[in-house]
Amino acid sequence: MKTLLALRHLYFEDLGNLEPMLVQLGYHVHYLDVCTTELTDIDPQRADLVVVLGGPIGAYEEASYPFLVQELELIRSRLKSGKPLLGICLGAQLIARALGAEVYPMASKEIGFNKVSLTGAGQASALASLGDVPVLHWHGDQFDIPPGATRLAESDLCTNQAFSVGSNVLALQFHLEADPGRIEQWLVGHAAELAAQGIQPDAMRQEALKVSSQLEQVCQSFIQGWVRQLV
Template sequence: MNHDRTALAIRHVAFEDLGLIEPLLVARGYQVSYLDIGVDSLDPQILTQPDLVVVLGAPIGVYETDAYPFLVTELEAISVRLQAGLPTLGICLGAQLIAAALGAPVTPTGRKEIGYAPLQLTDAGRASVLAGLEGVAVLHWHGDEFAIPDGAQRLAQTPGFPNQAFCLGDRVLGLQFHVEADHTRIERWLIGHALELAAAGIDPRQIRADATTCGPMLADVAVTTITSWLDRAERG
C-alpha cells in the first residue's frame, strides 16, 4: 500500500466534511487534510499538489461571486487541477464548481430537493462506478442545477432534477447528491441548515427518521461506489 498519497478536501461548512469517505481514504493509505474556505488561504496552484482532491458542499451558489468572492479563486484553482488531469471528486456545490470550471452553466431552479430519495441511473450510469446506486435512496440537499459539461457523461437523475451526476473520463466525478453524509451524524446537518429547512417547509423529523431507515444501506453502497471510482481514478 502506498502511504505517501495525499488527499485534500476543500471544506466550506464545518459539518459538511468527508464523512464516510474519510476512513475509506485512510484505509487506502492516504494522508487526509482539509482546506477550510474562509479560514485557510487558497492559491490556485495548491490544488495541483495532492494526489486526490474532494470538493465538498455548501449552501451557496457558484454564481454568487459578488457575495462570496472566494468562489472566483476556488473556480480558478479547480480549473488548474482539471487541466492537469488529476483525480477530482465534487459533491453538491463541489460538483457544481467542477461543472462551472469545465464551462457548464450552474443555475438556481427556484425549487428545493432536500431529504432522502431514490436515484435513477442513466444507461451510462448503470455502466459506471455508480451502478450500485440504482434505486438507492441518497441524501439530496440542493436547489441549484448544473448542466452536463461538454465531453462528460450524464450518469443519474431524479424526477425534478435530470442532472444528478456526471463523469469526465475516469478521474473526474461530480455528484449533486450526498453519498458521504454519515447518517449517524445527521443531527449536525439539521441544526446547521435549520433556516433552510424552515423556509422550504421541510420537517427535520422526516429527514431524521429517513436517515435511520435509509442511512445504513446508503453507507454500504457509498463505500463500494467511492472505492470503485478510486480504483479507476488511481489507475487512470
C-alpha cells in the same frame, strides 16, 4: 501514503462516510477551509486526490463570496492537470462552471432522502452500487452537463445529478458521502432553510435511520470502485 485534499465550505459538510474508507484505501486526508484560506498559496497539483465538498451558497455567487473566484481557478488548474477530482453538491456545481457549463436555480429545492436513476453510462460506472437506495439531496441549484462530459444520473426534480469526464473527474449533485448517523448536524446547521421549506426535522431523522446501513455499504462499494479505476 497517498494524499487527499478536501476543500471544505462548512465544518459539518465533510467527507462523512467516505473518510474512513478513503483512509483504509491509503489516503492521508487534509481539510482546507476555503472560506478563510488564501487559495492562491495552494498548489492544486500536489495531492493525489482533490475533493470539493458542499455548501449552502451558489457556485455563481462570487460577487457575494469573492473566495469563489480563487476556488474556481484552483479547480480549473486541477482539471487541466488531468489528476483525480471529485465534486459533491456545490463542489460538483463548481466543477461544472469550471468546465464552461451553466449553474442556476431550480424551480423548487430538492431536500431529503430520495433515489436517483442512473443512465446507461451511470450503470456502467462506480455509481452502479447505488441501485434503489435513497441518497441525501440538499440543493436549490442545478448544473448543465459540461461539453465533453458524460451524464450519469437524474432524479424526478433534477435532470442532471452526476457527470464524469474521463476516468478521473466525477461530479455528484447528491450527498452520497453524508453520514445518516450525523444528520443532526445538518438539521441544526440548515435549520432556517428547513423551516422556510416547511420540512419537519423529525421526518428527515426517520428517513436517515431507515437508510443508514444501506448507505454505508453503497459508499464503500462506490469509493472502492471509483478509486480502483483512477488513472
